[in-house]
Amino acid sequence: xxxxxxxxxxxxxxxxxxxxxxxxxxxxxxxxxxxxxxxxxxx
Amino acid sequence: xxxxxxxxxxxxxxxxxxxxxxxxxxxxxxxxxxxxxxxxxxxxxxxxxxxxxxxxxxxxxxxxxxxxxxxxxxxxxxxxxxxxxxxxxxxxxxxxxxxxxxxxxxxxxxxxxxxxxxxxxxxxxxxxxxxxxxxxxxxxxxxxxxxxxxxxxxxxxxxxxxxxxxxxxxxxxxxxxxxxxxxxxxxxxxxxxxxxxxxxxxxxxxxxxxxxxxxxxxxxxxxxxxxxxxxxxxxxxxxxxxxxxxxxxxxxxxxxxxxxxxxxxxxxxxxxxxxxxxxxxxxxxxxxxxxxxxxxxxxxxxxxxxxxxxxxxxx
Numbered sequence: 001x002x003x004x005x006x007x008x009x010x011x012x013x014x015x016x017x018x019x020x021x022x023x024x025x026x027x028x029x030x031x032x033x034x035x036x037x038x039x040x041x042x043x
Numbered sequence: 044x045x046x047x048x049x050x051x052x053x054x055x056x057x058x059x060x061x062x063x064x065x066x067x068x069x070x071x072x073x074x075x076x077x078x079x080x081x082x083x084x085x086x087x088x089x090x091x092x093x094x095x096x097x098x099x100x101x102x103x104x105x106x107x108x109x110x111x112x113x114x115x116x117x118x119x120x121x122x123x124x125x126x127x128x129x130x131x132x133x134x135x136x137x138x139x140x141x142x143x144x145x146x147x148x149x150x151x152x153x154x155x156x157x158x159x160x161x162x163x164x165x166x167x168x169x170x171x172x173x174x175x176x177x178x179x180x181x182x183x184x185x186x187x188x189x190x191x192x193x194x195x196x197x198x199x200x201x202x203x204x205x206x207x208x209x210x211x212x213x214x215x216x217x218x219x220x221x222x223x224x225x226x227x228x229x230x231x232x233x234x235x236x237x238x239x240x241x242x243x244x245x246x247x248x249x250x251x252x253x254x255x256x257x258x259x260x261x262x263x264x265x266x267x268x269x270x271x272x273x274x275x276x277x278x279x280x281x282x283x284x285x286x287x288x289x290x291x292x293x294x295x296x297x298x299x300x301x302x303x304x305x306x307x308x309x310x311x312x313x314x315x316x317x318x319x320x321x322x323x324x325x326x327x328x329x330x331x332x333x334x335x336x337x338x339x340x341x342x343x344x345x346x347x348x349x350x351x352x353x354x355x356x357x358x
Contacts, residue, residue: 009162012248014255024163030155031172037187037229038175040199 090334097121097328103321113324120328130329133311137289140220140307144227144291145284149277151228152235157265159236160243177233181293188226189215189298215298219305223294231288235280242276243269282344289337308333 011017097120101113124130159170176184192200193214201211215222246269254264292309299305301314310318312333316326 012255013252020161020163023158023161024166027155027158027163027169028165030158031169034229034232035172035175037192037199038179040191041187 093327093330096324097331099324101322101324101327103323116324120325121332123325124328124332129306130308130311133306133308136220136304137307137309140224140227140291141285141289143224144231144288145281147224147228148231148235148284149280151232152237152280153239153273153277155232155236156239156243157269159240173236174233176230179230181230181291182297184230185226185294185297188222188229193222193298216302219299219302223291223298223305226294226298227288227291231284235284238276238280238283239273242273246272278347282341285344286337286341 009020011020098115098117099113100111100116100120102111104111155173159166159173163169179187190198192198195201195211195213195216198214200214204211212218250268251264254268259267289307290309291307292313295301295305295307295310296313301310301318306314308329312326312329314320315329316323320326
């Protein structure tokens with residue numbers, strides 16, 4: 001395993017990779033919803 | 044250490060005489076004088092003129108068939124304020140609008156800040172997406188929601204409701220206050236989120252990790268560690284949000300034009316003066332009363348806030 005580079009965010013105590021991914025995806029969904037009225041503006 | 048003659052001269056020059064306009068402190072202050080005079084001219088003088096108008100029956104003479112001369116009426120305008128049911132209604136609407144918008148913005152802002160307070164792919168992009176509504180002019184935000192979201196003809200929300208099999212809703216006509224509050228919440232949530240994010244990022248991570256090692260649940264950590272830490276930030280957000288949201292005008296004007304149940308105090312003062320009433324004397328009295336109320340509430344809130352901060356520092 002020598003020389004193998006660690007990838008991804010380092011997890012804290014009690015944090016799970018799946019939980020972090022789910023929260024990241026939730027943040028993306030909310031971000032897209034929040035910008036929707038602006039993005040939907042017809043020029 | 045030796046004191047040279049040049050140092051001694053410099054000290055004398057810096058000290059100068061009290062009130063001497065050419066002394067060093069005054070030379071530093073003089074460049075600020077134009078800005079100070081400008082601020083007084085554009086903020087304080089109109090306020091003083093409004094106080095004067097509030098004691099007169101000033102009206103727009105071009106708007107009446109028989110122009111009345113402007114005369115001093117004492118405190119008649121102030122007496123009439125509290126007998127006016129429309130003004131009481133506007134005050135109540137302002138209170139509901141401000142409380143609902145501030146509370147909902149705080150809740151959403153805190154939730155979004157918690158989501159953003161971790162590393163994930165595209166964190167910066169999501170933060171920008173969430174902040175963007177706060178960068179829009181209030182009138183633009185109101186028009187976007189009125190024309191593209193709430194419109195009964197081509198509004199997105201009714202199209203979604205139709206797609207889901209529900210009956211369409213005339214949002215602005217049937218729920219004017221809720222529609223305005225929605226726009227205010229959409230615009231002010233990013234502001235609250237930024238304040239809460241600052242609070243979350245100032246929280247020491249070792250305490251959270253220690254709690255996790257001790258087996259605390261995420262909700263327990265939030266309730267017993269994060270929320271007490273965020274208290275001062277929540278108070279600051281509530282105070283600043285209230286001061287700004289109580290002045291909301293654009294959303295009311297663009298979305299309902301002061302329709303039933305949506306006229307708040309700023310819009311009421313507008314209607315009383317340049318918005319059709321042209322009674323500048325009584326409108327000034329309304330405005331002065333609102334300013335006094337706002338100052339009292341802001342002073343009280345700031346004292347509470349600073350008292351809480353001192354308590355926390357002592358603890």
